[in-house]
Amino acid sequence: MPRVLWMIVGVSALTATGCQSPDTSSMLSITYGSGEFAPPVEVDTNCDDGGCDGLEQLQATLNFDQQGFVSGTAQVEILQYKVEYGLYDLAADNQPPYYAGVTTVVVNINDSVDFNVRAAGSNQRDWIRARYGDRQLDGTATLTLAGYDQLNQVVQVSSDFDISFGDFVTDGATP
C-alpha cells in the first residue's frame, strides 16, 4: 500500500479513536482506607450530647486507572457528590433524604487522590432524630461523585460504605 494511503488509514483510525468518547467513568473507582475518617462513618443525631465535631467525615480515595487507549494527559475533575442511604432497619422507601455537596477533586490518569467529604448533614440528622430519637441505625451508604473528564464529558463513580446514625460522642463511643 502506498505510504500516503497508510497514513490516511492511520489518521482515520486515530480520528475514530479520538472521537469515540472513552468511558472515563469505567476507569474511576473509589476506595476507602483505614485512617481516622475511614468508614464506618458515625453520624451523631444529637449534637447537644457530645457535639458533632469530627463525626460525619468520610475519607476516601479516587482512583483513575488506565484501561485501553487514553491520552497520557487525561484528567478528571470532580465537582459535586451525593450520599444516599440504605439503613438496614428501614424500608427502602423510608430512608433519610440524600445528602449532597460540592467539592473539587482533580485526579490524573494512573493516579489517585485522597479527599474528604461529609457523609450527612443537618437534614439527615434531623430526619432520623425526629422519627427514631437516639436509636442507633446501621446500614450502608452510596457515595457518588460527578464531574468532568478532559473531554468535558460528565463522569460519575459510586461506591458503598458503612454508616451508622445514633447518639454518638466525638470519640466514636455511644454515651
Added chain:
Amino acid sequence: MIRPSPRKARPVHLLVAYAAGLVLAGCTPQTRPALPDWSGGMDTTDTSVIDTGGTVDTTVPTGPMALYAVTGTGIPSRIWQTGTTDPCELNIDGTVEGYQTMDCTLDIPELDLFGYGLDFDFTVPFGACDFVTYHHYMYEAWEVGTGPTDVSYDVDAVGNITNEVNSVNGVPACQYDYSRLNTDAPNCCVGNYTLSVTNTDSGVTRVVGPISWGGKPSTCYGGAAYIDPEATFTADGWPTGKIVFTNQTKYDKRFHWDELSTRFISNVPLANHYDPADHDGTMPAGLAGEAASPYYVFRCYDHAEELLGQIRLEVREWNEESEYYANGDPDTTGTEPVSGEPIDDRNDWATATPGSTDFIQDAQ
C-alpha cells in the same frame, strides 16, 4: 518546469494536521453539559463542605436567583418584576460576564403589612454564587446635620444670660438635636463647636472647645434593616449587611418581619416603595440620606467579590384590596362608601412625607 511530486510529504502533513484538528476540536465539547442536579440534597446551613482544589468554578447554575412570595399564610402578597407580571427570577450564569440585575416589587395590602408583617423567600441556585450578600432598606427618619461651629452668650454675676448665639438659656442649641425638646427623639447633630462665655461684670471671656455636638447618626435612621429580627449592628449602631459563604451550593432563606402595629403608626418602616410624582419628581428626603438604602438588595458574588447578579426589592402597600387583586391603583384615596372610613388607612411614603424636603421623624 519542475512539477511537484504527488508523493511529497506536504499533503501527508496536511492530513495529519487535519486529523489532529478533528481530534482536538471535533471531540471536545466547547461547553460542559450540566452535571446532575443534586441541589435537593445540599445542606444550605452547612458551609463546611471541604474543597480541596483551587480550580475555576465552571458549574452551570441549576435555576434562577429569585425572590418569591410566601404562600399558605393567608396573606395575599406577590412578587413580580417591577412594572410587569413576570416572576422575580434572575437567570444568571455564574460568570462576571453574565451579570444581570433586576428590580422587583412585593405587593401587599396595607393592613397585612401593618398587622401581620412581611414574609418573602430568597433563593440562589446550586452552582451560581460563592457568596451571597443582602441588606435591607433603611431611611433617614430624622435629618442629620452639622451644627454651628460657634456658641456664645453673656452672663452677669447673678446669672442673667443675654446675647445668646446658638444657645438657649445658656444651653448650646443645634437644630438637628431633637432630643432637646423631646427626650424620646435622637440627637442627630454632628460636628464640633467652640463655646464663648463672657462675664459682663468682669469683661472676661472664657473660650472652650472644640466640643462635640454629640449626635449619633445611626439613631436617626429607621426601616427594615433596623427591625429585622436577625439584625446585627456595628459598634456605633449601624445595621450590618449580611454575607453568606454559599460555596456554590443552593441557598434558600425566608425573611420575616413581625407586624408593625405594636411599634409604629405607619407602614413606612417596611414599605419602601415611592412614586417620584409624589415627591417633586425625585425621592423622599428620607431615602436620599447619605446612609439610606432605598431598596432591599440581594447580591451574588464570586470569590473575588465580582458581582454576578443582583435583585433590588421594593415593598408596596395597597390601600384597597379590590385594587390589589385587579392590579390597579395602589394609592387610591377617599372614604369607604358605607362606613365612611378612609380608604388609605396607613401612611406610606406618599402620604407621610409628600414632596422631597420633609423627614418623617416620629410619624413612622
